[in-house]
Amino acid sequence: MRVQIEEIPPEGLSIELKEGGSRFFEEEAALRFGDKIVARLRLSRVDQFVQATGRAETTATLTCARCLEEFSFPIDSEFTVEIRPAEKAESHGEVQLLPDDMDVLTYTGAGIDILELVAGQVAESLPLKPLCRESCRGLCPQCGQNSNLSECGCGPVESDTRFAKLKELLRDPDS
Ligand SMILES: [Zn+2]
Ligand SMILES: [Zn+2]
Secondary structure: OEEOHHHOOOOOEEEEEEEOHHHHOOOOOOOEEOOOEEEEEEEEEEOOEEEEEEEEEEEEEEEOOOOOOEEEEEEEEEEEEEEEEHHHHHHHOOOOOOOOOOEEEEEEOOEEEHHHHHHHHHHHHOOOOOOOOOOOOOEOOOOOOEOOOOOOOOOOOOOHHHHHHHHHHHOOOOO
16 A cells, blocks of 8 residues: 555545555465454644554564463554655765654655554564563473473473472471
8 A cells, every 4th residue: 555645635634444464464474463463543744754653553473482382472563654755865964963763765757665664563562572471481302392381291301499488388287
């Protein structure tokens, strides 16, 4: 989906998208989403310069880096992106200082690629090292069993004493 600069009226242009993830990430088949990607954005324009503010929401299906189980990762990304004409951005030749949290994209005569814009924001929200939960215990280094599910009895790990204490506390007081 492309928007031409002339299509953005002085009062701005609101866009709402609801598409399956594969529409946004055509080349990355490994990236899967549990929900459709819902994006709402508003484009406003001053002369040739466009600012897009919006929000993208979806749920990604990720693989935990420790236990290798799949889990759902909710994404709710609010963004502000500045979009300027490619020629101007290049010919300027000067480094412009922008707030760190503002991305700058460029557009060409073909217009602004909305899918690409939203895909970029969703991709930035993905963790580099996905964990199903902060406390994930991962796989047993000896037998490969998922330690979150059950103890495999492969021998002591450093947190054993803590669990022994916990077991004591949980013991039925009547016994
Ligand atoms: Zn995990
Ligand atoms: Zn084991």
